[in-house]
Amino acid sequence: MNDLDQLLQSAQAEFAAANTPADLENAKARFLGKSGRVTELMKGLAALTVEKKKSRGAEINQLKQGIESALTARRQQLADAELALQLKAEALDVSLPGRQRGTGGLHPITRAMERIEAIFGSMGFDVADGPEIETDWFSFSALNNPENHPARSMQDTFYVDMKDEGGRWFNLRPHTSPMQIRYAQAHARRYAHQASTPEGMPEIRVIAPGRTYRVDSDATHSPMFHQVEGLWVGENISFKDLKSVYLNFITAFFETDALELRFRPSYFPFTEPSAEIDIMFESGPLKGRWLEVSGAGQVHPQVIRNMGLDPERYIGFAFGSGIDRLAMLRYGVNDLRLFFDGDLRFLSQFK
Structure with a gap:
């Protein structure tokens, strides 16, 4: 397993451990932020030859896509979990009889x-x-x-x-x-x-x-x-x-x-x-x-x-x-x- 595969797995693990949208955004910054690990890898391409830049750049782009895909999937999971909690809190018992207009009477x-x-x-x-x-x-x-x-x-x-x-x-x-x-x-x-x-x-x-x-x-x-x-x-x-x-x-x-x-x-x-x-x-x-x-x-x-x-x-x-x-x-x-x-x-x- 090369270093890029390990980095992808590390990102996937941190995203999975994030229990709130804020935690997830902090984990994203560690990988895709301005000082993130993927960004540092992109900066390191400057020291490589033209031939190695092409191959290494393609690998880093593939890594970035994998991290973004994992990030999107975790965002959706957290959103689904929040919606489920909201629906549970606002649940309607549809088995109850409907509310009907009461019958009137003479004064x-x-x-x-x-x-x-x-x-x-x-x-x-x-x-x-x-x-x-x-x-x-x-x-x-x-x-x-x-x-x-x-x-x-x-x-x-x-x-x-x-x-x-x-x-x-x-x-x-x-x-x-x-x-x-x-x-x-x-x-x-x-x-x-x-x-x-x-x-x-x-x-x-x-x-x-x-x-x-x-x-x-x-x-x-x-x-x-x-x-x-x-x-x-x-x-x-x-x-x-x-x-x-x-x-x-x-x-x-x-x-x-x-x-x-x-x-x-x-x-x-x-x-x-x-x-x-x-x-x-x-x-x-x-x-x-x-x-x-x-x-x-x-x-x-x-x-x-x-x-x-x-x-x-x-x-x-x-x-x-x-x-x-x-x-x-x-x-x-x-x-x-x-x-x-x-x-x-x-x-x-x-x-």
Whole structure:
């Protein structure tokens, strides 16, 4: 074995011993660098004769090619090893099932609203929907609640900086009660031709669920909340009918007969007499506690008149219940804000 073969083997051995790209580059410099051993051999050609230069130069070039080939092979090995480590660190378990989009569900307030509509629908009530931005007249005045009336203080809140053609302000409705007037007026116009007939017009029997707005925010109140307004007007509708309808509704909504219903005297400008409706469960975590669920009463004669009807002929009752509160009681939720935080951990329980 000549000296060039030994040099090639020495280079191959050092390259193989290099465990990092930096070590490999240092080994390369010892053989192919400016002061490397192959470079020194090339410099030594100057002292040889022309004939020996040709043969010796060819041998040194062959040696250089062999060293460069060994260097390239080791570089590739180190790169492959580094890639293998990276792939191992970033490995994906392709045996896992793919991530799928979760199935959605109805919001608990929507579920409660649909349940309310179905229950009252079974009792012959229509469902009405109307604007959330109302005139001051529909929100208050038509409901016997004129300007500067003290009963407005809790509701006279969100206003829009504009007026209608009659100079009346617009507001975000504080209740769905304006639908009493809107629906009754449309109903009265539809059956105006029957006003003079013995049978008169058909009874008004309607609920109006929807969003409402007031400046209020705590564990049981929200600036935006949901309310269902109920109205039944005819020629002989009494408090007895109100109690019967609401008792049927509340037992169907909570799916239990094990509850009591009571009426407490109260005041609302749009009803006379007026009452708060309370319920008490006979079992469960709320057993024995009276819980307010609605305001109600006999529709005030002035409101009947504003509907376009004769208060001497037509009478009826109205009630307003908080859908959010009913949902809280039905689902055992103790903080109203959970319904509107958008936390999927909470909402997914109702799918």
